[in-house]
Amino acid sequence: MIESLLVANRGEIARRIIRTAKRLGIRTIAVHSEADADLPFVSEADEAVLVGPPNPALSYRNTEAILAAAKATGAQAIHPGYGFLSENAEFARTVEASGLIWVGPDADAITAMGDKINARNLMAAAGVPVAPGTTDPAADLDAAVTAAAEIGYPVMVKAAAGGGGMGMGVAVDEAALRTEYDKVRAFAERMFGDGSVLIERYFPRVRHVEVQILGLADGRVVALGERECSVQRRNQKLVEESPSPAVSPELRVRLLAAAVRAGEAVGYRNAGTVECLLVPRQRDSEGDVPGSEEFFFLEMNTRLQVEHPVTEYVYGIDLVEEQLRVASGLAPTFDPDALTPAGHAIEMRINAEDPKRFLPGPGVVTTWVEPSGVGVRVDSGYTEGNTVTPFYDSLMAKLIISGATRDEVLGRAKEAVAGFQVVGPKNNLPFFAELLDNEEFRSGAYDTGIVSRMR
Incomplete structure (x- = not known):
């Protein structure tokens, strides 16, 4: 070690x-x-x-x-x-x-997955579903217009080197595309030093589901279940849960197998996440249509994710320990052939931001009281007397709730949010109190538009 x-x-x-x-x-x-x-x-x-x-x-x-x-x-x-x-x-x-x-993963894997277009092409070659889109960067506006016409509107305009929800725009027609292309390209050049742009089919009602993978020291890649990440503002996550209430057992088998293929395609080692867009199952007069759920590769995050604790609870492992073991050339603490997920977990990102418009609100923490109790975990970066500065991300803490069932977790989450006291910086705890009472969220049948519908 x-x-x-x-x-x-x-x-x-x-x-x-x-x-x-x-x-x-x-x-x-x-x-x-x-x-x-x-x-x-x-x-x-x-x-x-x-x-x-x-x-x-x-x-x-x-x-x-x-x-x-x-x-x-x-x-x-x-x-x-x-x-x-x-x-x-x-x-x-x-x-x-x-x-x-x-x-972490080796530099070659990071490079391979760092460019969205290259990653799409690698995944397609490995048999991982990808959304209709360009296989090469749209070299100029005319190329983007031609590609969008072939793909069909609406389209997503994405910075090929982007990540974390940054460098993206939606175009519903050619006029919007002309505006979004120039905007995304300029942003990508400024933020990432690479103005390459990808044009991809945009799905208005979609869920964001990701799979935790771990590339072991012996070369195997294993999948540690999926996480639902559809509660987002400005394409950035606020809440994650595992397992996803949208993923059926049949879909889970396909989703996890695709994630393993994605990791194997780049010889992945250490912790990583395969992010996907999930088009909810279709329904006819007799109910759900079996096998109609579609998912598409979005990107691979070649690092530990913010939301890794929900996977830790469901699988009973410490992902940071597993990372350190892989880096040390050691076997994992678990049997890769006998993974047994159990229970449910939800994570809420406690940010120093306005709970309505989600604008940053740094300041001195004059009160910081964390909730406690069965199934309650707080991973915090601050405590009373600290200052949340404007220099970094607004994340102050993560509130992670676990339990035997989703309903039990939701009940514990309401109590924990009510018991979390932060005074000084603005914070989004009131948003989570509202979300936990929202019928769409409580039903589990929500998508990436839920926050905009709440506002």
């Missing part, structure tokens, strides 16, 4: 990784910016190194400073968490070239 680990991240995910590493007897090193010096993850690590000012480009994305911190502290491995450098193939290569262990 790895003996010392530098966590190249911040907030709740840094605390989450440190917690498991400490349990395993691994020495932990935190890196932090000037703005984060007082956050819990810094004091909870065995060592901490200041790597730069608040600007993430000069701190958490500062590869030279992070590698220097690893060298100075004698770190054996680097865990990137999610965001920042987690899907930076060049950083992964540099880490390994420096003689350190990279806790």
Whole structure:
């Protein structure tokens, strides 16, 4: 097992990784910016190194400073968490070239999945369903117009190098496409340094379902169930649950098998997620039409996901421990041939943002009271007295609820949301209280438009 680990991240995910590493007897090193010096993850690590000012480009994305911190502290491995450098193939290569262990998939897999068009083509070749769309970047507006006419409106205009819900627009006709193409291309060039654009069929009523995969040290790829991620604002997730209330047993078999093929196609190692769009089952006069559910590959996230805890509860494993075991060349703690999911879990992202318009609302935390009880877990990055700054993502904590059934989880979730007190920064707890009373959500028959219909 790895003996010392530098966590190249911040907030709740840094605390989450440190917690498991400490349990395993691994020495932990935190890196932090000037703005984060007082956050819990810094004091909870065995060592901490200041790597730069608040600007993430000069701190958490500062590869030279992070590698220097690893060298100075004698770190054996680097865990990137999610965001920042987690899907930076060049950083992964540099880490390994420096003689350190990279806790994640290899750089080639990151590169292969980092470009949406290349990923689509690889998945199609591997027999994974993909939505109708371009197999090459739309080189200019005329090419985009031609492609959209062949695919059929409405279409999604996507930055090929994008991720996290960024760099996307919907066009219902050619006039809208002309506007969205220029907008997405400019955004992609500015944010990702790559203006390549993908045109893909857009489904107005769709669900977002993803599969957790784990590439083991012996070369096998296993699927650890699916997560429902359809509660979103601006294409970014707010709530995730497992198992998905929309996935039938027959569909689950197909979905998980496709995710395994996706991982095998790129020789995947470590934790990753295969994200899909699910077109709900069709119905006729006699009810549901068997086998009519369609799903399409969306993208692969070559890292640990924010929502990994719901899978941990359903499968009874610690995904960070499994990541560390794979990176150490060790077998998993579970039997890959006898996976036995049980129960249900839901995660809510507690963000420092307005609960109506979801605009950021940073500030000093004057009150922070976390709920507790059976089936309640809080992964937090802040506590009373800390400051939520405008420099980073608005995520303050994750509220994870588990239980034997979805109904039991919903009941526990209502009590937990009511008992979670945050004063100072704006927060979206009132939104979750509203969502948990929403009949569409409670029924399980919701899609990615649920938040817009609530507003």
